[in-house]
Amino acid sequence: MSTTEATQGLALPAEAAPPRRAGGSDRVAHAILLLGVVLFALPLWIVLMGSTHDAATIGRGEVPLLPGGHAVENYTAAWQRGGAGVPGGRMLWNSTVMALSIALGKIAISIISAYAVVFFRFPFRKAAFWSIFITLMLPVEVRIFPTFKVVSDLGMVNTYAGLIIPVIASATATLLFRQFFMTIPDEFVEAAKMDGAGPLRFFWDVVLPLSRTNMAALFVILFVYGWNQYLWPLLVATSADVETVVIGMVKMIGSEANTEWNIVMATCVLALLPPVAVVILMQRWFVKGLTETEK
Amino acid sequence: MATLELSAIRKSFGPVEVLHGVDLAVADGEMIVIVGASGCGKSTLLRIAAGLEIPSQGRVRIAGRDVTALEPADRDIAMVFQNYALYPHMSVAQNMGYGLKIRGLPRAEIDRRVREAAALLGIEALLDRRPRQLSGGQRQRVAMGRAIVREPKLFLFDEPLSNLDAKLRVQMRAEIRRLQRRLGVTSLFVTHDQVEAMTLGDRLVVMHQGHAAQVATPMEIWAKPADTYVAGFIGSPAMNFLKGRLTEGGRAVALEAGPTIRFADGPRPGPEGLPLTIGIRPEHVRAEAGGLALTLTLDLVEPLGSEAVLHGRLPNGEALVVKLAGPGPRDGTLPVALPAEALHVFVAEGGRRLDPAGG
The missing domain is CATH 1.10.3720.10 (MetI-like)
Known part of the structure; x- marks a missing residue:
């Protein structure tokens, strides 16, 4: 949720409103905002993507940034079996x-x-x-x-x-x-x-x-x-x-x-x-x- | 319908006594207006009649029944509040019918009464709205409606018009009066506005510092105010007060401003030289030269179109306000006369009215 909200919030002023000041300071502002978005959203994204790969991928120390093909089985396992004995x-x-x-x-x-x-x-x-x-x-x-x-x-x-x-x-x-x-x-x-x-x-x-x-x-x-x-x-x-x-x-x-x-x-x-x-x-x-x- | 009787009402908040023994009897179907400056105890008196305050001493009787110890809901009364106190989450119809619902009336009966009252007030179209969707005047009507549906023995109004703008206030004033006459419900109306009081009341109670300074019809109060407070409070612009002393064996007053004026309605009892306060209403002062004329030095003229209010000073420095028909002079001086028949005589100490002996 925070991802979509943040990117929308970012896109609006850039497109709809004319830039108040030309060049530099606007870019700095956007850069800071983007950094904020990444800081907030990246961990969530990694968790979301990680939950769609098999155990081996993450076990190798990879940090997947794209969806994998094991979403259904992972979620089913998490729901029914759980990780530490409790479903x-x-x-x-x-x-x-x-x-x-x-x-x-x-x-x-x-x-x-x-x-x-x-x-x-x-x-x-x-x-x-x-x-x-x-x-x-x-x-x-x-x-x-x-x-x-x-x-x-x-x-x-x-x-x-x-x-x-x-x-x-x-x-x-x-x-x-x-x-x-x-x-x-x-x-x-x-x-x-x-x-x-x-x-x-x-x-x-x-x-x-x-x-x-x-x-x-x-x-x-x-x-x-x-x-x-x-x-x-x-x-x-x-x-x-x-x-x-x-x-x-x-x-x-x-x-x-x-x-x-x-x-x-x-x-x-x-x-x-x-x-x-x-x-x-x-x-x-x-x-x-x-x-x-x-x- | 019913009478209301307040006898020897005293009320203290902690060590402060705000009502010092007020008596009031309201006849069946009568509209009594309690008027006074803020802090005079008028609202407290109303709230005691309502049962929202318990008097420290004294009894409240409605229709002959002692209700002093009863809860407001058991007194068979209805109250219209200054800010209307409409429940914001209920529709107009629900607001009006809430008291009836609690009393356990059947829904059809509630509905009938609400519709009747709404028709009477011309708010049928608003019944499904919420209070915040209404204008001030409409809210005022709904508040009236809530009081009417209960078919109470007594209406209590706590400055219900003071949140309206001037034009609407005049209109609602007439409406309340008409409605009250038509329903014939005994009513108590509190206001700080003397025009409202004069136009609405069958009788007025002028409150001053926790006392009822005078209880009388509006015209009586205007023509024969009981003391200088009432005299100054009722009438606009306010009555002029001049200093004087009783002279000629009580037959005349010697004004500090100069002339000695013989009373038109007979001699006053009292020792020679008794300090007096002489009141005269601005509209009774005549602009004319003559034997007893005084010279008024004008310092402010307020033209009001059909009339003008002139503020000035007499030779001895006392202020005098004169209301004249027509545009009036711009400035300068003006000869004025004080007609003997228009004078109000008060004892300077205490401000009590001094009437002719035996009269």
Whole structure:
């Protein structure tokens, strides 16, 4: 995706708009842009091409830049057999479950917390908000050992629950929703009171629909975040049942000399697709959610 | 329909008391306009009637029923907000019918009421649109429609016209008045615009620093303002105030600006020499030479076409504004007379109106 976008972006100003300044500086600008495109796109291209050759080609140390003839068998192998014992399909499924649950769970929990913090007056409201806020400063890595201890004591190692629950609360998302809710005019709350809508009704009929674009934008960010989880799944998912594709790939490479690079690359391409699909499908909402509020 | 009764309403926000005991009785079908400068507590009073604020003291009764402790939705009222508060993600019809839907009315009934109200307001064609696709005037109508469909006992308007441009404001003002007469619903209307207040209200409440300075019909307020605040607030250009003292046993005022004028409507009670504030509206000042004429030195002339507003100073330095028919002089000086029958007499201290004894 980034390849096509980047080259289009490059072609447009060159053809459509007349050059602003003649000669040198324009060429330098283009050269820098081209370099950027190559830096971003070349690794992707190599992976894509590598996944269509047989193991021997890459084993010889060649870096193929043109498509080979083994695409179908490589992808089938990656999907059904996998490189390190776990079928790629299984790993992708695990990743999907994890990423979806994390994204949806984070949205659900943070939107409810933000609703409480913004629209209700209760004792220790400020304290509750600040304690949520402070956890922004603590990345997963800082609390990873105590968390692991808790999860393992609860018997959640090697379960989806163990993968998902420890990372399902999001201070960032809570903060974002809080900021958005604060822009909802008081008059809406009052009009709803006049209409006889209770807090749940107001949440469901007014706040949720108004938050749609924000939720969509957050979903994209959080899905990609969930998909790319590495450290936590590495600790907590040690059995094949719950192994995610990111961990799976690392394990494939880890098996030293006889790494089947063609399968690794095919798996890599497969692992790329879901986040790319989410971004493309939700792009319109994503941009909308980050740039405008419906009012 | 219903009456509204506010009795001894007090409201404090923390240590600050913004309403100091306001009483108001609105008769059935009456339109009362609460008017005052910003921060006078007029919106708070409306919100207390609505149930959006709880009074610190006092009771609210609607149709004789004490609703002080009731939620807004249980008071059988409808409110039109300053920025209309239309839900942006709902169509016009959904906005109007939302309250009815929550009350659990059957869909056919909601539909009928929404259509009726839309026909009344001339917005049938807009029912499927979203609020952001509407102009200010249309939004205003939808907000009215949302209030009408509920068939409430009481309408509450919180400065509903202040977001409209001047022309539309005049038009919507007339429309609201017509509609309110036709539906006969008791209404409370808050505004800071005295023209709006004068034209809309059966009676006005002029609020000043958390008190109801005067409650009366627009013409009463204009003709007999209860104090200098009301006198200066209602009328445009604002009333002139001149300093004077009670003299001749209460029968006349000695103006600092020079002349002594005998009251046309009888003597005022009070000690000789009591400091007074004499009010006279700019349109009542006459441009004529004569026995009691004063010389006005003009410093600004505002021609308005059919009339002119002249700003000037009297010999003792007090400012005086005069409104004359016709284009008026350009500059220079102007002899002016203050007709005794047009004078408003206030006690200088406190600004209370001083009426003739026994009258």
